[in-house]
Structure formats: structure tokens, C-alpha cells
Amino acid sequence: MDPSQVKIPPMKDLTVDNITENVIRINSLCDDPRMKYVLERLVTHLHDFARETRLSSQEWMTGLKFLTEVGQICTDVRQEYILLSDVLGLSILVDSIDHPKPSGSTEGTVLGPFHTHEAEELPAGGAMSKDPEGEPLLVVCTIRDTNGAPVEGVKIDIWETDSTGHYDVQHADREGPDGRCIMHSDKEGIFWFNAITPVPYPIPHDGPVGRLLKKLGRHPYRPSHMHFMFEKEGFDHLITALYLRNDPFETSDAVFGVKDSLVVDLGRAGPEYAAKYGVSEDHKLLTYDFVLVSDVETRELREKNSKAALDKLGRKVKIVNGLPIPELD
Amino acid sequence: MDPSQVKIPPMKDLTVDNITENVIRINSLCDDPRMKYVLERLVTHLHDFARETRLSSQEWMTGLKFLTEVGQICTDVRQEYILLSDVLGLSILVDSIDHPKPSGSTEGTVLGPFHTHEAEELPAGGAMSKDPEGEPLLVVCTIRDTNGAPVEGVKIDIWETDSTGHYDVQHADREGPDGRCIMHSDKEGIFWFNAITPVPYPIPHDGPVGRLLKKLGRHPYRPSHMHFMFEKEGFDHLITALYLRNDPFETSDAVFGVKDSLVVDLGRAGPEYAAKYGVSEDHKLLTYDFVLVSDVETRELREKNSKAALDKLGRKVKIVNGLPIPELD
Structure with a gap:
């Protein structure tokens, strides 16, 4: 590629403490605001997980090998990633968020x-x-x-x-x-x-x-x-x-x-x-x-729950296509 | 299996808010304290990620399909999960934690x-x-x-x-x-x-x-x-x-x-x-x-950094085999 097309904001010197803001910075050109928000939270939690566990290189490699195996055993009739999501409680959580009752x-x-x-x-x-x-x-x-x-x-x-x-x-x-x-x-x-x-x-x-x-x-x-x-x-x-x-x-x-x-x-x-x-x-x-x-009741409740959950976290959001993205100041 | 062998502490009625503690509860029989701690942090961050983004079922499925594809493209000479870890800044973070200088x-x-x-x-x-x-x-x-x-x-x-x-x-x-x-x-x-x-x-x-x-x-x-x-x-x-x-x-x-x-x-x-x-x-x-x-200097610095980082998070830890696990009261 033509290096003059690099429009990414320059990173600062990388340390254990600033790597997260640097990754968020380099992802900031994403033109889908919802994806940008999801990635910002993903990177933040992924990094905090490593920092809080002081994850070792060996454990990191064990984890990547496990994720690779989960992907490789999947076929048209077996979805091991859904199973992994199920046993970690993520599936029921996402269903409860998306289909509030x-x-x-x-x-x-x-x-x-x-x-x-x-x-x-x-x-x-x-x-x-x-x-x-x-x-x-x-x-x-x-x-x-x-x-x-x-x-x-x-x-x-x-x-x-x-x-x-x-x-x-x-x-x-x-x-x-x-x-x-x-x-x-x-x-x-x-x-x-x-x-x-x-x-x-x-x-x-x-x-x-x-x-x-x-x-x-x-x-x-x-x-x-x-x-x-x-x-x-x-x-x-x-x-x-x-x-x-x-x-x-x-x-x-x-x-x-x-x-x-x-x-x-x-x-x-x-x-x-x-x-x-x-x-x-x-x-x-x-x-x-x-x-x-009804669809209408569900949508209203989903949006109300989103607002409440993100207000509680101290995050200002607006709802776009039914999903929260941060409200820019 | 013989159901009488179920020794898992009973879960409470599942909600968006208590699913995390229930998953941690069901994982609490793990006899490897380090793995138990890593899974506790993993589940907490995974769930908080879903709660903070109000992850939709459709986004969840897109994510699982992506992870499946990352696994399926891996071969003996291509490790797409390491690449994914690299572009999310996780690889450099883990190296910095494990090999402090x-x-x-x-x-x-x-x-x-x-x-x-x-x-x-x-x-x-x-x-x-x-x-x-x-x-x-x-x-x-x-x-x-x-x-x-x-x-x-x-x-x-x-x-x-x-x-x-x-x-x-x-x-x-x-x-x-x-x-x-x-x-x-x-x-x-x-x-x-x-x-x-x-x-x-x-x-x-x-x-x-x-x-x-x-x-x-x-x-x-x-x-x-x-x-x-x-x-x-x-x-x-x-x-x-x-x-x-x-x-x-x-x-x-x-x-x-x-x-x-x-x-x-x-x-x-x-x-x-x-x-x-x-x-x-x-x-x-x-x-x-x-x-x-030297190995000795590195080990001392790694343990010192671990203690400092986890104290800052308000978590009492002890170092076992060079890695932190929570200090039980």
C-alpha cells in the first residue's frame, strides 16, 4: 500500500498500562460506530483479563490452542463455539439481554x-x-x-x-x-x-x-x-x-x-x-x-434496560438500530 | 453418570445480573486454584462485555462464526489465533507481563x-x-x-x-x-x-x-x-x-x-x-x-509487579508457581 495513506493516529510508546488505549486509538478509524464500541469494550476486557490474571505466555498459548481446537472440531452439524458459549453462561446472558421479558x-x-x-x-x-x-x-x-x-x-x-x-x-x-x-x-x-x-x-x-x-x-x-x-x-x-x-x-x-x-x-x-x-x-x-x-413491548423494554444498564456504568449512550453506542460529547 | 455424585453447589434462579456468580459457583469445584482464578476473571469479563455492549443475538452469532473461521483456517504453518491476539494487542501485553524488564x-x-x-x-x-x-x-x-x-x-x-x-x-x-x-x-x-x-x-x-x-x-x-x-x-x-x-x-x-x-x-x-x-x-x-x-531478577520483578497490580485492584493474592492466585480469607 501507499504509506501516505496511513491516516491512523500515531501510537505512544507501548507499555503494559497504555497498550489498551493505543489499540483503541488504532481502531478509532472504524466507520461503523457500533462495531467501534463493541471492539473498544472487547479490547478493554481482554486486556484487563490479562492484567488481572498476570497471564503467562504459557497460559496464553494453552488458551490459543484450545480456541483453535474448538474451531477445528466444528462441522455443519456440530457447533462447538456455541457449546463453549453455553457452558460459560454467555448464551443465556445474551438471550436475556436481547429478549427481555x-x-x-x-x-x-x-x-x-x-x-x-x-x-x-x-x-x-x-x-x-x-x-x-x-x-x-x-x-x-x-x-x-x-x-x-x-x-x-x-x-x-x-x-x-x-x-x-x-x-x-x-x-x-x-x-x-x-x-x-x-x-x-x-x-x-x-x-x-x-x-x-x-x-x-x-x-x-x-x-x-x-x-x-x-x-x-x-x-x-x-x-x-x-x-x-x-x-x-x-x-x-x-x-x-x-x-x-x-x-x-x-x-x-x-x-x-x-x-x-x-x-x-x-x-x-x-x-x-x-x-x-x-x-x-x-x-x-x-x-x-x-x-x-409483542415486538413493540420487547423493543421498548430492551432500550429501557440498555439505557439503565449503561447509565449505571456511567456511560452516556444513544440507541441506534436498537443497540447502544456511546454518545459523543 | 450417577446423579448422586452431583456435588455442585445449587444455582439460584438465573437473571442477567446473577448469571456471572452462578457460573463462578458452578466452576468452584475445580481443583486447580490457578485455573479457577483465571476462569473466574474470564467469565466476569466475558459477561461484563456482553452486559456493557448489550450484545445482540445476531452479533453474538457473528462473533462465534468469526471465531470458528479463525480456528478453521489454522494449519501447521498458519496460526490465525496468534495473529488475532497480535492485532488486538494481547500478544505484546502478555509478553510485557511475563517478561518484565x-x-x-x-x-x-x-x-x-x-x-x-x-x-x-x-x-x-x-x-x-x-x-x-x-x-x-x-x-x-x-x-x-x-x-x-x-x-x-x-x-x-x-x-x-x-x-x-x-x-x-x-x-x-x-x-x-x-x-x-x-x-x-x-x-x-x-x-x-x-x-x-x-x-x-x-x-x-x-x-x-x-x-x-x-x-x-x-x-x-x-x-x-x-x-x-x-x-x-x-x-x-x-x-x-x-x-x-x-x-x-x-x-x-x-x-x-x-x-x-x-x-x-x-x-x-x-x-x-x-x-x-x-x-x-x-x-x-x-x-x-x-x-x-537474569532469571532471578526477572522472577523477582514479575512477582513484585503482580503483587502491585493486584493490590491496586484491591485483590489479595499469593504467588504460587510464579503466578498469582487469590488469597483465601
Whole structure:
């Protein structure tokens, strides 16, 4: 390149203490203000991390090798970086920031790596699992908005493991989708189906993330749960799951997905449900009332939370495209 | 696994604000106190980064995809994660923390990705470059300890690009090592050799790190320099480089390697050096007096700096195996 085109503000003599401001200075020509802000915070935290731990060259190299391995084990069907983000609690944090929920609405949780786009539409009352070993479970749910009105025509994506704790895609010999379906809520906001009782299972732990968990003295298990994803124009996309109370891993989920409001007790159908849904009275039953938040409410709450969090940090921000960037004086 | 073996302290209900303490809590069974401390700081900074930027799910996914690509482009001869660490200023910071230099000694700088282990021993006065297009440069250096005494028998590893700005390993058709050599200092601590005048060159920028630099409005160039690595038992391993003053990229090095004390002026041999080293009087000349620090001095200074930095942060630490871990109350 033509050196005369170097417009970067000159750096000062580099020391342990001023390297951070020098890197921020050299990045200051970035013409995307949001990216500039994200990089400024990234560099600041990365450097403070090294300064606070007095990170050794050997540890630095161990870290870079680990990150390289995490990248190299990724394939079209395995995303080890999402897994790393999950076990460090970053995934649930980002979801909570990006999809804030007003009081009374259904909270979101981690998507996990096993959602697919091949589930088939299931009519009301259909069976989503072909596993004969699973314990039958009747699931009856409603969907309402934050004013309590039923929401019709919501697309609901539902997925769970088989009775051995494996999703269909984890079986090399599978013949098609199983343990997953798409449903739509009816006029009364109701959707119902037949499933099997969820069981606990480990996240993939034969790679670098599994080795990290082992070194940290952690197990790779997730408590028993069923995944739900809700989509309807005008409503914030909701990715969530319901967790069974008293699961042995309820308070030590490897990916931090459990929230109190998402923990459910399974019951029995009893006479009313047995008659209405055609099961025996002692058939296992899961009921839940989901509450969706509108796009508008979500955007307002997200912006309000951003302002509050950054004011607390003493940072003046303005919201551009829904995201904070520093307010320049 | 047997769920009764779950000894992890139970998490509290997860929120944006308490996810960090919950992750630290779940990691608290790690039996390596240093790793536990490093992870505690890592998780804290990672989460604060997300909270301060209000990181969106889309940005999070962009970041994870970037990290995946950085890992996937790595090969035996390309380490894109080191490059990423270099352009974010982390490499020079870690080197400065791990190899602190008392006043008056030679500062270290980034190793870069082009050091090899195949350089051949060069006798005093030999030529390290076979490039006929390079501008000849006589290099005459001394090595002393911090008391001013010459240090004999230091192994010195030296490498530079050819006149086109490429290291030997970047030429697919190269026949053997070129532009690199091993020397040893003599009784008076002197080593001298014939080289070519260094030229600026870009770091590899055809991968994800190059794309990042472009988005940040940065160029990929490094100012003209020559690498030196010093090794002798009892002395701290010194990785450094000398930079030519007034290089167009002197104040905007893509990897933050330039320190004032390592910037040199090239001179001319003049009558004395011409007679002594067998070159013409107007032959270009580089002289430098390197000062090595003993292992003992380095360790003491590293520990002193660690204590000071962590006291300043209000953290009580003890030094174990040369590295700080929190002092438990």
C-alpha cells in the first residue's frame, strides 16, 4: 500500500498500562460506530483479563490452542463455539439481554444445538414421538398475549429426546424426524399433543468443551426438559423450554438453561382431561400457559434496560438500530 | 453418570445480573486454584462485555462464526489465533507481563509467526541473506548483563525478510533457509554479521483477521524491522526486534510491536568500522547494545509487579508457581 495513506493516529510508546488505549486509538478509524464500541469494550476486557490474571505466555498459548481446537472440531452439524458459549453462561446472558421479558410473560432460555428445520406439522392431539420405550405424556398448553387474550395461529416448534436421552439427529441410522413437530395454536390459543416424559442427557462432551468441563470438576448433564419455539408476526420470537421439577440436575444444568418460572410439575390427567383428551385418568400430564410479548413491548423494554444498564456504568449512550453506542460529547 | 455424585453447589434462579456468580459457583469445584482464578476473571469479563455492549443475538452469532473461521483456517504453518491476539494487542501485553524488564535492559516484543527452527549457525562476519536485491547492511552488536559485564556464549537467533518483504518460508520454491541465522556472542559479548536493510511488509491478511482489520479501517503492515532472540542459561529468554526510525508504519504497526527503546537509526560505517569489518566507508551500519536480565531478577520483578497490580485492584493474592492466585480469607 501507499504509506501516505496511513491516516491512523500515531501510537505512544507501548507499555503494559497504555497498550489498551493505543489499540483503541488504532481502531478509532472504524466507520461503523457500533462495531467501534463493541471492539473498544472487547479490547478493554481482554486486556484487563490479562492484567488481572498476570497471564503467562504459557497460559496464553494453552488458551490459543484450545480456541483453535474448538474451531477445528466444528462441522455443519456440530457447533462447538456455541457449546463453549453455553457452558460459560454467555448464551443465556445474551438471550436475556436481547429478549427481555416483562413480568408475567414467559421467559426464554438456551436454544441448544439440536433444533432442526425438518420437523413436520402435527395435527392437534397427534403423537410427536415414535419411541415405544418412552413414558407417555399428554401436553396441553395455551398461548396468550400480555393482556390475557388468546393468540391464534402461532407456529410452535417442539423438540425433545427419545427415552435414551438422544435427539433423532444423534442416531446415524434414523429414518426421518422423530421427537419433534410443528404445531399451530387454535382460536382459543390452545395446542395439545402426545409426547414422552423428558429424561436428562449429557451435552456432547467428547471434544475440547467436554475436556474443559472435566478440568472444572463439572458434569455435562442437562436436566430433563422439552424445547418450545414460538413464532408469529408482531410478537418477539420466543425460544424456551420447560424443565421437570426435582430432576437430579435441576440446579446444576451444564448450560444454565433452568429458570424458576420454567420448572414444571407433572401431574395426572384425572377425570376431566381423561374424558376430553382420550387418555386414562392416571396418564401423565403437562400443562403450561405461555405468554408472548409483542415486538413493540420487547423493543421498548430492551432500550429501557440498555439505557439503565449503561447509565449505571456511567456511560452516556444513544440507541441506534436498537443497540447502544456511546454518545459523543 | 450417577446423579448422586452431583456435588455442585445449587444455582439460584438465573437473571442477567446473577448469571456471572452462578457460573463462578458452578466452576468452584475445580481443583486447580490457578485455573479457577483465571476462569473466574474470564467469565466476569466475558459477561461484563456482553452486559456493557448489550450484545445482540445476531452479533453474538457473528462473533462465534468469526471465531470458528479463525480456528478453521489454522494449519501447521498458519496460526490465525496468534495473529488475532497480535492485532488486538494481547500478544505484546502478555509478553510485557511475563517478561518484565528492569530499567536499562533491552525490552522484548512480539515473536511473530515467522520464526523457524531450521536456521544455520553463521560464523562472525558471515552473510545471513542471499538476496542480491537487498541493500547491504553491516550489523555489529554487543550483549551485556545488567551490571554492564559482557555475556559470552549467548545463542542468538536472527531473522528478517528479503528485499520484497517476504520471509523464506513464504516462498513455495525456496531451497533452504535464507534471511535467518544462529550466532553466538564472543568473549567480549560481541556478535556481528552482514544482512540486508529491512523493509516493511503486511502480515497475512487473506483470512478472517485480515477482514477484521479492513472493517476496522486498519492496514496490515508492519514497519521495517529485524528479529532477535537471545538464549543463555541463567538469563530470561529475550524475544525482541529492532525497528528502523522514520519507517512510514513506525507509529501504526498492525501488531503493536514497536517500543521507543527498540527504534534505531541506521548510520554509515565510516573509517573505523570500514577498516575493522572490511566494508566501504559509506556501507550502511546498524549497531545496538543489548542488555540481558537474569532469571532471578526477572522472577523477582514479575512477582513484585503482580503483587502491585493486584493490590491496586484491591485483590489479595499469593504467588504460587510464579503466578498469582487469590488469597483465601
